Amino acid sequence: MSRITNTLILVAGIIVMSTQIMTAAANAKEDLSDVTINGAGASFPYPIYSKWAYKYHKLTGMKLNYQSIGSGGGIAQIKAKTVDFGASDKPLKSKELNKYGLLQFPMVMGGVVPVVNFYGINPGDIKLSNEMLAEIFLGEITMWNDDKIAQLNPDVNLPKLEITVVHRSDGSGTTWIFTNYLSKVSSNWKDKVGNAKKVSWPIGIGAKGNEGVANYVKRVEGSIGYVEYAYAMQNKLAYVVLKNQAGVFVEPNMDTFKSAAANAQWDKAQGYYLVLTNQPGDNSWPITGASFILLYKNQADEKKIQAMLKYFNWCYIYGADMAQKLDYVPMPENVVKMIDKTWSKDIKVNGKPVLPAE
Amino acid sequence: MKKNKTECSSLSFSDTIFKSISIISVCLTFIIVTGIFVQLVWNSRESIEKFGFSFLFTQQWNPVTSVFGAASSIYGTLATTVIAMAIAVPLSILVALFLSELAHPLISKFVGICIELLAAIPSIIYGMWGLFVFAPVMSKTLQPFLQKNFGFLKIFNGHKIGIGVLTAGIILAVMVLPFITSVVCDVFKMVPNVLKESAYGMGSTTWEVTHKVTIRYGLSSIVGACFLGLGRALGETMAVTFVIGNRHKISASLFDAGNTIASTLANEFAEASEPLYLSSLIELGLVLFVLTFIMQVLAQFWLAKMKKSFGGGL
Numbered sequence: 001m002s003r004i005t006n007t008l009i010l011v012a013g014i015i016v017m018s019t020q021i022m023t024a025a026a027n028a029k030e031d032l033s034d035v036t037i038n039g040a041g042a043s044f045p046y047p048i049y050s051k052w053a054y055k056y057h058k059l060t061g062m063k064l065n066y067q068s069i070g071s072g073g074g075i076a077q078i079k080a081k082t083v084d085f086g087a088s089d090k091p092l093k094s095k096e097l098n099k100y101g102l103l104q105f106p107m108v109m110g111g112v113v114p115v116v117n118f119y120g121i122n123p124g125d126i127k128l129s130n131e132m133l134a135e136i137f138l139g140e141i142t143m144w145n146d147d148k149i150a151q152l153n154p155d156v157n158l159p160k161l162e163i164t165v166v167h168r169s170d171g172s173g174t175t176w177i178f179t180n181y182l183s184k185v186s187s188n189w190k191d192k193v194g195n196a197k198k199v200s201w202p203i204g205i206g207a208k209g210n211e212g213v214a215n216y217v218k219r220v221e222g223s224i225g226y227v228e229y230a231y232a233m234q235n236k237l238a239y240v241v242l243k244n245q246a247g248v249f250v251e252p253n254m255d256t257f258k259s260a261a262a263n264a265q266w267d268k269a270q271g272y273y274l275v276l277t278n279q280p281g282d283n284s285w286p287i288t289g290a291s292f293i294l295l296y297k298n299q300a301d302e303k304k305i306q307a308m309l310k311y312f313n314w315c316y317i318y319g320a321d322m323a324q325k326l327d328y329v330p331m332p333e334n335v336v337k338m339i340d341k342t343w344s345k346d347i348k349v350n351g352k353p354v355l356p357a358e
Numbered sequence: 359m360k361k362n363k364t365e366c367s368s369l370s371f372s373d374t375i376f377k378s379i380s381i382i383s384v385c386l387t388f389i390i391v392t393g394i395f396v397q398l399v400w401n402s403r404e405s406i407e408k409f410g411f412s413f414l415f416t417q418q419w420n421p422v423t424s425v426f427g428a429a430s431s432i433y434g435t436l437a438t439t440v441i442a443m444a445i446a447v448p449l450s451i452l453v454a455l456f457l458s459e460l461a462h463p464l465i466s467k468f469v470g471i472c473i474e475l476l477a478a479i480p481s482i483i484y485g486m487w488g489l490f491v492f493a494p495v496m497s498k499t500l501q502p503f504l505q506k507n508f509g510f511l512k513i514f515n516g517h518k519i520g521i522g523v524l525t526a527g528i529i530l531a532v533m534v535l536p537f538i539t540s541v542v543c544d545v546f547k548m549v550p551n552v553l554k555e556s557a558y559g560m561g562s563t564t565w566e567v568t569h570k571v572t573i574r575y576g577l578s579s580i581v582g583a584c585f586l587g588l589g590r591a592l593g594e595t596m597a598v599t600f601v602i603g604n605r606h607k608i609s610a611s612l613f614d615a616g617n618t619i620a621s622t623l624a625n626e627f628a629e630a631s632e633p634l635y636l637s638s639l640i641e642l643g644l645v646l647f648v649l650t651f652i653m654q655v656l657a658q659f660w661l662a663k664m665k666k667s668f669g670g671g672l
Contacts, residue, residue, distance in 0.1 A: 072629030164519055169604030169621075171421070171629020193422065197629050200420035205521055205615040206604030208625060219493060220519045 033061030035307045040067040041074020041087030043209070044173050044228055045108050045291040048326050049087070052319045056311055064311065071173040072197055078102065078294045084308060086294035089173020090197060094271035103297050103346050105272050105339045106290040107315070109261050109329040111229040112177050113252040113287065115237035117217050118144060118159050123232075124251050127152050127241045130286070134186030136224060137165055138193070139203035144222060159222070166216045166225035169206025171198035177289035178226045181277040185286075226287075229257070230327040244286045245278050256285035257329045266335045272342075288329075295347065302349045309343055309355065395647065402641035404634055413641060419606035419622075421630075426638035428645055430606045434523060434616040435649070438598060439591045441527025441612070442534055446591075447584055449531070450538035455568055457539075458546035470543065477536035485600030488529040493520035493601060496528075501613060516611030524612040526602040530594055534587035541583035545576035578661050585657040592650055595620040619646040 039049075046068035053064035069077070071088040078086030079100055087107070097104055114133060116126060128136075132148055135141045141148060145158040168175045176197045183190040193199050207216040210227045214235040217225040224240075229252055232239050241249050250256045260279040266272065276288040293312065299305040316339075320330035331339075344355040399406075405413065405426065416427020453473070457466045497520030504514040516522075549572050557567045573580070603615020604625055617625075619642050630636045 070628040072631040076631055162517060164517065169599070169617075169625040171626055196422045198421045198626060200418065200422065200606065204605070205519070206617075206625070208599055208604070212600075215489060216521070219489070220497075220521070 031061055032307050033063075035304060036063040036065070037085070037304065037308055037311070038065050038067075038083045039074075039085040039087060039293075040069050040077045040083045041294075042071045042089045042173050042291050043068040044071075044089050044110065044289075045087065045328065047230065048108055048319070048323050048328050051322055051326065052311075052315045055319075055322070056314060062307055062311065070171060070197075071176070072171050075294065078296075081296075084295075084304065087291060088294060089289055089291050090176045091273045091275065091290075091292050092271075092294070093273055097271050101297050103295045103342070104292050105342060106266070106274075106331060106335065107293045107312070108323055108331065109257065109276065109288060109290045110327070111252050111257045111260075111285050111288050111329075112174055112181075112226055113229050113232045114224060114226050114240040114242070115214070115217050115232050116224045116240060117220065117238060118161055118222050120157060121238045123236075123238045124241055125153075125156055125238060127243075127249055129243045130185035133240075133242065134182050134189045136163055137167075137182065137202070137204070138186075138189060139165070161222040164220050164223040165201070165204030166213050166220065166223050167201050167204050167206055168198075168208070168210075168213060170208050172209075173197065173289070173291070174210060174226070174228055175199065177275075177277060178287060180275055180289075181287045184278045233327060242286055244282075244284050245280050246282045246284070248282050250283060250285055252285050254324065254327070254329065256283055257288050260284035260286070260288040261290075261329050262332065266338060272339075297346050297348060298351075299347060299349050299354065302354065305347060305349060305354050309347070313340070395644075398640060398644040398647055402637050402644050404637040405641045408634065409638075413638070414645070417606065417608055421626075421632075421635055424632065424634050426635070428619070428642055430608050431617055431619045431622050431642060432645060432649075433608045434526075434602065435592060435618040435620070435646070437523050437612070437616065438527045438530055438602070438618055439588065441524065442530035442591045443584065443588060445528065445531035446534040446538060446587060450535050450583075450587075451542055451573075451580065453535075453539050454542035454546055455572070457543050459564070459568060459572065470540070473536045473539050475536075476532070477540065481533065481594060481597045482600075484529055484533055485597040488525065488597060488601040489521075492529065493525055496520040496525050505613075512610040513612045516609070516613030518613060521601055521603045521615060522611075522613050523602060523609075523616040526598045526616075526618070527612075529597050529601055530591045533594065533597060534591050537590060538583045538587045541586065542576070542580050545579040545583070546572055549575045578665050581657070581661055581664065585653065588653060588657075589650060592653070593620055593646065594618075595624045599624050619643070619649075 046066065049066045049068075053066055056062060057064065066087075071090050074083075074086035074088050075092070077083045092102070092104055114128070126149075128149070129152065132141060132152070135148075142163055144161045144163055150158055176195065179189075179193065179195045179199055182193070183195040193202065205216065205220075207213045207225075210231045213225040213227050214231045214237060217223045217227075217237055218235060227237070231237075232252075239252055241251050244250050259281050260276055263279045263281040263284055264274055264276050266274060272292065274290070276290055278286050279288065295308075316331055316336045323330045340355075344353055347354045409416070409426065413426065413428055414432065415429050416425070417429045418425050418427050419430065420426070457470055461469070497518050501518040501520065501524075505516075505518065508514045553571055553575065554567055557571045562570070598618050599621040602617055602621055604617050604621060605615040606617060606622075607614075609616065622642060623639060626635075627639055630639055
């Protein structure tokens, strides 16, 4: 019985997908060379946003400028109405969205991974529990050969070396996701430091940008930092195996990110306010996050908003492969359908919906 | 006679234009400076009201609880500047003396160009060089050496990671060096030969001529050159951000990470969304503005005093 339902769902999915692809393909032929869209915000999804914009420009001629100025900057710019859309790794609460008449939806997901560096360590060698990660970043565990770490890693040759914590010096969405996770797993962290794009770090040195943290970790023997997954891969840094909510040790990779994303209940999140850290599921990577797009519900220029929505739709469908190649997790199909519905319900020009109701 | 008069009037006409353009330029400079000051004060009013003078003495910088204090940034700015000047000033005077007095003209010209090239390198390159090349060298050679021999001093006792206040100070010294050297070199070249020759004629050694004639003659300009370098060191942003470690804490050891006003601004301005956070950052800018202003006033004051007591030619 369940197999039949599954097949039915699959068939339905394929039909929906193919109609979407057909409309998207038809759209792609349209000439949009007189449309220019400006966006600004998070640096975390910048690599994929710029790739999408480049491909779409080649297809349709539409120009899209995305400035990677940081999530806070993105929120400020969209509020000041200097850009057509803002992007943020930190979701806004629906109260704030309503105050400004903004609409928010997730665009792409990714993982944040702790990375370490000491002599002889390889990716995935070292295991850390949630509490231990928090204690290291709080400065309570100071040596790599600490008993707690040694107990969990009997096979690893732990050096008698001081731990140097490396964190972001600039305000950042990556920090927001990371400190959100630490606040969830450690009440001590929640009380002493908290969850923000920039926090008052108890210890450690600060580096600018994901690439800065990656460089510091590479440079300093005995260091531990946190970076967006792609930076850990590109720099061949030794990532840490973490314990997730289900109590299972998992490696960071596309599968574990996807598992965390699949267990996320977007339909229950008001205004798509959902944080993907510490999600349930045996195979879920605990520090996963989504990057969000912010748009005004009431738009002035019909052609522009239509072009923009078509573009986002194209990114969801055609951009998925490109996203995976750059180590991002594309939004699942059911979430895309939900977002489609939200668009047709909420986005209006002069009070009229821009997209036909489904 | 008549012709002469028109010439005169046209001359006075061009003079008037020149004079008014100069006055406008001066006014513009003045307006811009006051405008910046007023803007800084106005936009930081929220933080000034909330924290008052304690802003200057609080070390804590916590965006989560919205408590901001500038003490660590002010300390870092002053510490890196002092290190930079302590290294750069004697070094550049020596280099300038060598180039203008001792070296073969060909060598002097070649080395002079090299030093001026140093001034043309963008600061971000210094920052990257500092992080990738200099920081590892620091952690493997200079820091162990200092700790071994001078470890009894707290300032040289710490975690040897190559990133911190000392590294930032040394990088700044390299950046400031060409500015001071090229000005001082020009000053030394302007010392009249008659003066030097008469000193030599009286049997002075090269060292005596250098220190009693050349340096004294150009002293006020040398001090001026140093303040030029000081201004650059105080406000340098990118290079410092790369190597200082960006930590809001005053630490006794120069090996430890710290921050400066400029590096804090570079790091945090883009993401500061709450009004109090933003206003505290702007107040930090105001502190830097005032700090630079005080330095300039002190420099002028000192120069005037020195001119009186030493004489000096330039």
